[in-house]
Amino acid sequence: MKVDLRVRRFNPEKDQKPWWGEYTLEKVRATDTVLDLLHRIKWEQDGTLTLRRSCAHGVCGSDALRINGANMLACKTLVTRLTKDNNYARIQVEPILGMQIIKDLVVDMEPFFDHYRSVMPYFVNDNPLPANGRERLQSQEDRARFDDTTKCILCAACTSSCPSFWANEKYIGPAAIVQAHRFIFDTRDEAFEERLEVVGDTFGVWRCRTNFNCSNACPREIEVTRAIAEVKMALTTGKI
């Protein structure tokens, strides 16, 4: 099929302001991904088009982009998902919102990772290890409690789709809360109180207005809003 792409371009080395690049691709398969299309533009038409990507199958989190107005991973979005027509599609691609643009589709991820690092996203347990030298035991039920939030690939699709984050970039955002959830609800972890203190701060969970953009954006199908609600509940009740 034929695809017309509109891609948001901006190279601060030469451009005064962002502009739209228009590209037409022929012989596109319905099963091609948006990443395939961007690669074809870059490799066949204009090598200056700049984006991040690595794994090409939705597991590394490099290529969260705003595609036809919604956040998704370019490599996990098939052309068929974006058109009802078998012969034609029109696709618009922009960088995710709320972050500084470095070049074209590449944004500055540092503030995002700063928020991530602020929630103590690591396992804490200073108790003596099991005397037999083996693993700590955990029941299947306890393990299941935080399974959903272990899937996060830190792609930022959720945080950059959140109106509260757009309103104030100091808000730690859904991704950081998902990471906090993964540890708060792990029965083996001991930093429960400290971590709750961080996410309960002025720029923490209470900024969430339960708008569900994050859950819809998440390419790993994590129930982000639910994870946030569980953290709010833990803060209110002091229990998990």
Added chain:
Amino acid sequence: MAEVKTHSFDAIIVGAGGAGLMAALYASREVNVAVISKLYPTRSHTGAAQGGIGAALGNIEEDRWEWHAYDTVKGSDYLADQDAVDVLCKEAIDTVIELEHMGLPFDRFPNGKISQRRFGGHTNNETGKPVQRACHAADRTGHMILQTLYQQCIKNKVNFFDEFHVVDLIRVGDTVRGVVAVEISTGDFHVFHSKAVLFATGGWGRCWEVTSNAHSLTGDGAAICVRRGIPMEDMEFFQFHPTGIYRLGILITEGVRGEGGVLLNSKGERFMEKYAPSIKDLASRDVVSRAIFLEIQAGRGINGENYVHLDITPETVNKYLAEAGESRRITREYVEAKLPDIADFTRTYLGVDPVKEPMPIQPTAHYAMGGIPTDVDGRVVLDQNNKVLAGLYAAGECACVSVHGANRLGTNSLVDLVVFGRRSGVHMAQYCKEAEKLPLPKNPVDEVMAEFDRIRNGSGGAKPYELRKQMQKTMTDNVGVFRTDETISKAVDDLRLLRAEYNRNIQIDDKGARFNTDLLEAWELGCLLELAEITAVSALNRTESRGGHARDDYPKRNDVDWLKHTLCFSENGKLRLDYKPVVIGRYQPKERVY
């Protein structure tokens, strides 16, 4: 000219996948370390590993590390060094336990212990039956390892230089002095002055068309070492994983077969019964990939196409479980719980629901058994006498210890990362405490900067993308699952022409400084071409079939002439081959039967 900044550390670790991060955790406890990575650490391809990490924990049935060692040696077609394999399998046990102590959320058995499943080539040595050895977290074990190690690095305040692309090693005689890197966001060159350098840059599956490897897996660390006079070991051994998604190459973990999935041809036959009567679909990867290839060649691909089916639907699996007299049965819910990502991949990319219908699969270029030669402490060795290059280390997929020999067993790469990542980190820290820091040579960036200028300013009209496509085609057609003198020779010729074209006529579009991925991709292509040629030349000379190196014209293994490791040196633009002996221990080579 771009500005050059200089940094100073005791040790530099290049690469933030499982191997680099494990080394960083250990080394940074003792000395001043920086980790440099062209990707954000959590984007590393270790995160794509699915099925599991092998360790003889014996959590559900009897198992012993010696059995794991024997399986590894047999899987390697007797080319692995058995002293190194002993280290791998013995230390696998406490490293996996250590990962759990770091918080890694493994799946659990009902008794609360780490859950383990079957995987290709892993057996109970007394009964010959598959054993449950692969420790896993659903089908995203690598993701959990990568996340956990990165989390611990944050906790321990490890220094990271994210999105810095290392492009050269500073070597002076038989000493190393650091590395040169490009800061991707600005295009600036940086010199990292150090006493020791560890490469943990992963594989180079992008030499082939259909691969499970990320776009970023372009073998940079290995190619840089080649350019600085270090030989490559056993490069003819590259693993084709039997089950990649048809045309896309995305991996479908062997865990699918570990959970009971079977391979079927166009007649609905479970053809592995023919090729590996004892463990069938769970034979080692080289054996299964060849079987699929032969089925397709005999016209038994599905609809006459180049693929076969992998079936994990409960109906099919339970039928074969019953036939085998096993009491276990699986349900759709079980498949969803144990293989959620696989189900997501096939639904997303193929519109195939794996709990209801079989998946179309074909072999996919997957794993480099060969690479930078090292000893069991990760120290890089320079020749057949294992002369050490003090201060230089390598670990993970880019290294060749060698524990995988001619064919790697599933789950053994993740073990390799953490076991040898840890050992390298420990050894490197010790080295840094004793070694003196030698001064930088004059103008350490000049050579590589000139190469970058050449690529940036080239006007010969040869597009990196075109050259890459041609390289991938010739490697796939001629240095794939099966090869012959004729096909490999063709590849060698093609690759020489492509390299000449690359060296003379490369041309790119982006002339800018900031985030110039056009330029960096072109430079990465140079690395791929370098390694592709070494692979082909090493393969041409080895006139036998062993593990992942299967030659139609020499179909048998030949221990008399070829029980030895290849070493390929690049000298003044020419490749030279040499060989070194294999370390044999408890297990004498014998014919491999599964």
